[in-house]
Amino acid sequence: MSHLISAIFQPGFFSNGPVHTAMIIGGGAAVVSACIGVFTIIRGQSFAGHALADVSSAGGAASFLLGVNPMFGFLGMAVLAASAMELIGVSRARERDLVTGIVLGAGLGLTALLLYFDVTSHSTTGAATSVMFGSMFGVPASIIPAALIIALAVILLVIIIYRPLLLSSLDSTLAAVQGINVRLTGLLHLLMLSLAVTLSAMTIGAILSTALLIGPAAAALRLTKRAGTAICLAALIGVGATWGGILLAYDSYNWTPGHGWPVSFFIVSIIFVVYLLTGLRGQRGRFAIPAANSLVRL
């Protein structure tokens, strides 16, 4: 038994500083992303979620260039992009996707340029990888307090505006009739989305943060129709996948000597496997989802 345990948890796993930091920040990112992800799916804004994350990579690249804390870079750019999308504000879904795409393209172009400057001025070739695919074990411990405050603030905000947010996500016309400021809840959702994306961009990387945002929430919404339960389930799946991924990545240093496998790969794989498994759960789950909008209950 103890052999098995020491085979699963390689020596040093629990006493390793970077692993601690990764587990705390990764866990926080997973919980927040899962919460927001459920609303994002119900609102049909997966693309916006992905786009915000991608554009925030320009901020990450800029912070590498300036030598400041990457969290503020990601955060600044994500908020900027969210406001740009909100300002151009187009109500028709198709046109909205188009504007999102154009903003995304311009933002990614900027990332390309900033990363190029990173490489030429600092001769650090690692910037592209750590910005786009994350550097879980490279997150400085000093970020923990700020990251946890952001995470708590988002969760608190979700609890406070839970009902209006959910109602306006499910049916914006009905919400408007009930006197809910739909525009404001939309804006708050985008803001929380950028905060969630910031946290996960630092851990599993800007272009992969979609995995933490959409994956667990999609799996959870296949299991239950209740939004509240779905949020809790999604948070569980997200945290489980993140911690499992960290553990496997730590272990992988022993599989291919001297060369670990990327954490992001493990996290994404676990989430995808969980998603596939949730599909096995009989007819009820299967038919509930295509029309998630109309079936999710308050």
Place this chain on the structure above:
Amino acid sequence: MFSSFMVNSWIVATMVAIVAGVTGLFVIIRGNTFAAHTLPLSTFPGAAAAKLIGVNELWGLLTFAVLGVVGISQLGRHQRNDVATALTLMTLLGLGTLFLSLSNEYSQGVYALLFGQVLGVSRGEIAPVALISVVAVGLIILLFRPLLLNSISPDLGTARGISNRRVELLFLAILGLATAMALPVVGALLVFSLMLGPASTARLLTDQPLRALSLCVGIALLTVWAALALSYTTNWPVGFFVGGLAALSYGLGRGWAWVRAARAIHEVAAGR
């Protein structure tokens, strides 16, 4: 700028622009923006995998393009479209990080694949790219009417006996082909910019499908040529110019549409 090693780049970039322009118009009309962004990103692990096992890059790209198309359409059966697309994207990208990390070319590889590398086009790469472009454009011309009908009104298409699912799958396949060939030049992250920018601008300028198509190709060519020239002179990445110029052309298109609308209102008001 037109020295011998750049000539190949100009030829390939021109073909890429034509294909991106043609497919881009349908991406816009069909509202497939997210898929157009996802396919290139889920195709790029193919290049890394090909490097890892030592086969031609194009095979890897095509294989993963197929995986992406199958993923989006299969997951889409039980799931909302955008969620299915996001799931496909994250899974294939996750594989990409693994391949890149195992192939020990992590950093340089990532940058070139994501943001494009026009200077490294060899003579041998021209023929396959040309072949794929002919196939992709040929398919679109062949399917022009059903695609258009199905894109504008799926119900009308169904009434005429066109299967929506089949058209969607076919279009995704064409998109995958276009992506696989364009990726090494423009980079995974900005292929879709090249599809979106010119097409959205063209659609703002005209309502006529054929005129929009030629405008679209024209703007795409201008974008790519300008990006290539600027990138050559400044040494900055092509992707930056492609993304920026695409956004610029869309902005100009919206400005033009706004001016036209304002003038129309003015004329109506003056007529009274």
